[in-house]
Amino acid sequence: MTTSLQCSFVGLGAMGHAMAGHIANKLSSLQYPPLLAFNRTQARAKDLKKTHPVQVATSLEQVASSSDIIFSCLLNDGAVSETIDAMFPHLKSGTILIEQSTISPALAQSYAKKAKEVGVTYLACPVMGPPSKAVSGDLTVLMAGGNTEVRAKVMPLLIPVIGKKVIELGQDDVAESLRLKLCGNFFITSVVEMVAEGMTLGEASGVGQDKVKELLDAVFPNTLLGIYADRMLNNTYKDQIAFPITTAKKDVAHILQLAKDSGAKLPITEIFSENADKVLSDHGNYDLTSVVGNLREKAGLDFDLKKKN
Structure with missing residues (x-):
């Protein structure tokens, strides 16, 4: 990783708020730029900023155009589609999308294919555990997609940051983790x-x-x-x-x-x-x-x- 690496987190619900906080603290300890935090209801991002070292993003375009790694944790397939579709035209080549929502395997496959076509890596990393486990940083992370180099880059931001255990699945089919x-x-x-x-x-x-x-x-x-x-x-x-x-x-x-x-x-x-x-x-x-x-x-x-x- 380089000190210019910019990370973002989209979706600050019961799970995302806690995970984003842990990642923000980790980035701060590494002296990386503050986590960009975005939520459709901006008040959630502002609340996170009160307690953690984050910068509030005002749009998905800002997140997409300025980020090297983007985490997202959203409610359902529709929210994931709406969010990724909004970001796609503005993503930089080489960006890593770490999608942590529970969505249909087929939807994950479709976005992994689209991402590859524009030089972006899509990692499907849903998590197991209730909100209380997210708060304590004790989730189980399921990872599919991404090559060995990509996984090595993102792993220090996942384990032991949001969880204590990762189950690694295949690199070729992101649907395996879903x-x-x-x-x-x-x-x-x-x-x-x-x-x-x-x-x-x-x-x-x-x-x-x-x-x-x-x-x-x-x-x-x-x-x-x-x-x-x-x-x-x-x-x-x-x-x-x-x-x-x-x-x-x-x-x-x-x-x-x-x-x-x-x-x-x-x-x-x-x-x-x-x-x-x-x-x-x-x-x-x-x-x-x-x-x-x-x-x-x-x-x-x-x-x-x-x-x-």
């Missing part, structure tokens, strides 16, 4: 569905969901099972939203498409999707653990677990 991310999100949604069913079974059968939670903590200590069971037990899914249903549904759509393309069957994902749809329709965009409410209602309980008359 496929792996969707496998990861399959496990997340499946665990939520499984815990929700088990908690409901315990309560409906008279054992009590509190005892199910106690059992999970004893048999599977310090795992996601206990974390999700706690959210269901305490009904925090309404006001402590770590993974909104709409985001989960977006990922589930990609998971089911990947399964269809691969000839795989995912019945638990289909069941989770049905429960999520019902909660979203009848109650709102709660945390994905709120699917337990729909299962409770099916078992003769109300959504938040009080007995129906």
Whole structure:
């Protein structure tokens, strides 16, 4: 790396805000130019500047025309397309795009191809972990695309900056990291569905969901099972939203498409999707653990677990 290297970060949501902060601090420690931070709602970038060494970018054109490495972490395929399309005409040859959103593998492939045609490198680097892991810098980074030289250039800005672990996949197909991310999100949604069913079974059968939670903590200590069971037990899914249903549904759509393309069957994902749809329709965009409410209602309980008359 050279001291003239300019990095930018686009997308300062719950995940991006934390990751951008860590990268800004790393750049400062290396005496590199301040991170250029851009968000559609500029207030988010200004908030980041209050606590970290960043420069607020006022447009995507500014980001594209002045950056050597651009990180982006956006909500969905549409936001990624809108952002990259806006930057593409202004990108410098040799720029490295590090796209960290969870998008369809096909979309990642299409942008990797377009990037190569104009002398730009596209790295698909989605991350695994909730916002709390982003804050603590303990995400898992999935990397596909880019040659050995490019990876060596960007790795010090990823590990151990935003995460402690990187899983490197193929250099020729950026879609590999998105496929792996969707496998990861399959496990997340499946665990939520499984815990929700088990908690409901315990309560409906008279054992009590509190005892199910106690059992999970004893048999599977310090795992996601206990974390999700706690959210269901305490009904925090309404006001402590770590993974909104709409985001989960977006990922589930990609998971089911990947399964269809691969000839795989995912019945638990289909069941989770049905429960999520019902909660979203009848109650709102709660945390994905709120699917337990729909299962409770099916078992003769109300959504938040009080007995129906």
